[in-house]
Amino acid sequence: MDVSYEQVVDILKSERVEIEDIAKLAYDLQKPYIPDLTLKEAIDSVKCVLSKREVMNAIMVGAELDSSARENRMKNKTLQAIIEEDAGLFGVDEIVALSICNVYGSIALTNFGYIDKIKPGIIGVLNGDQIRCNVFMDDIVGAIAASAASRLAHRH
Amino acid sequence: MDVSYEQVVDILKSERVEIEDIAKLAYDLQKPYIPDLTLKEAIDSVKCVLSKREVMNAIMVGAELDSSARENRMKNKTLQAIIEEDAGLFGVDEIVALSICNVYGSIALTNFGYIDKIKPGIIGVLNGDQIRCNVFMDDIVGAIAASAASRLAHRH
Amino acid sequence: MDVSYEQVVDILKSERVEIEDIAKLAYDLQKPYIPDLTLKEAIDSVKCVLSKREVMNAIMVGAELDSSARENRMKNKTLQAIIEEDAGLFGVDEIVALSICNVYGSIALTNFGYIDKIKPGIIGVLNGDQIRCNVFMDDIVGAIAASAASRLAHRH
């Protein structure tokens, strides 16, 4: 069994994340270094990151854990509570996200750290959502954007 | 909300893993380098690894995902199928496990790779279980053992 | 053969880096989350990070490579040139630095990414030095500060 690109895009959509939102983050990260960069190139880079199996698997796991916490389906109620309160020292969310960045080298890792701290655009929206639980998704979106930006850096 | 050491030991027990099983793996890994190593020291090293927050969080997440797949509670049925068939290229299981090893340096990482390939003791039992799904737990147990062995190496 | 803490502090000094410079970075990273944090606590946290063997080894290797490039002692002249021009896509400098962060969990990794991008305090000084080559040292200093900040976060 393998997940398809379309399924992954649907999962992101159901988490209220559009490819363009992620591309905007990658564009903003890389624009200072590549003055003639276009949003179209950033979109293509995000699509390319999203088509990697490791990335698709990480997205599925993160979305499953978020929705499971959100719908109170978790068996382990301590874990449920930790995820609900988005404990800053939880760490597993960043770990899953970092597995995406690893594939794209050290620039992806430093970009991710930066974006995780600044929380621009869609990441701020996800992170600031007081009603829906997005513990994994905001980190995953940051990792995809950071990786797409690193891809652009290596190609230009 | 924080998880307690006792809870984590209970989770391992419910996954049919005893601290002694993990300690035996760490002991076998390190015995060739530390001839006077005792099983008691290996047990203490495992207990010490198990008391780290990062480790406890990784165990909770892995056990939740395994039990969720086992009880057909996953919302994403593609992910459910991938975990049920224990797809060799899934990768997220090793990622969660590696987050445990990272804390204990590069010896923990190489020990984990070795143990993940050889599947000795309890890992072989978990991995060979045709009925219960243990996709995350066998890697997590391997990572704890590898980390406990690395701790012993650094202390001797 | 083992390196001593005093040797490592001397290496940092010869690279024009004082413990207080690193502590200031850790303090600034963590102050928003720990309002009663003192610089003294940040200094103690940096000292604790500096006493880890993995960290001491990474510092020695980074300083050796920087000084080797600086004094034109490298055998491989392509590598010499890459390090002299501080190529943005080199990557090995971040890798050595990230090995320090790994020990301190995912907060250390994201802190490092942020600091590597913003280049505050001593990192900006090292990075902006047009005369002396500091390719590895600025990343290593960032990693030590990020790790010391993560230690403070986990302890408070």
Add this chain to the structure above:
Amino acid sequence: MDVSYEQVVDILKSERVEIEDIAKLAYDLQKPYIPDLTLKEAIDSVKCVLSKREVMNAIMVGAELDSSARENRMKNKTLQAIIEEDAGLFGVDEIVALSICNVYGSIALTNFGYIDKIKPGIIGVLNGDQIRCNVFMDDIVGAIAASAASRLAHRH
């Protein structure tokens, strides 16, 4: 300034490592899972790994440090001594090697751990060399083989 593929092959040759030696390791790792695998495919996979910039940079740095230790060119005599005695807890050698594996996902990481422990073929030769210092090169060769094997796994 950028390193060329030919330069990297020359560096490996000067460290007495042939592409075929590395391909043999990747072949042996993957043959049990891909029965119709040919050595030719393993060679192509190694060549592909060797053409990645991150990998080329890691090879250059490792070879420079090994030759520097070998020729007693290191400024830091403690580091010189640690590398000469190939201290098991040094760790920076594995870190540089793991940066190669990271790009190829978690299978590369576990393959590396296994090979680093078993030391088959050329790795055993390098590691057992009592006269020439190969602290970094044996780990780097293992990482390239592990990565080439992971590439084969993902493509078949």
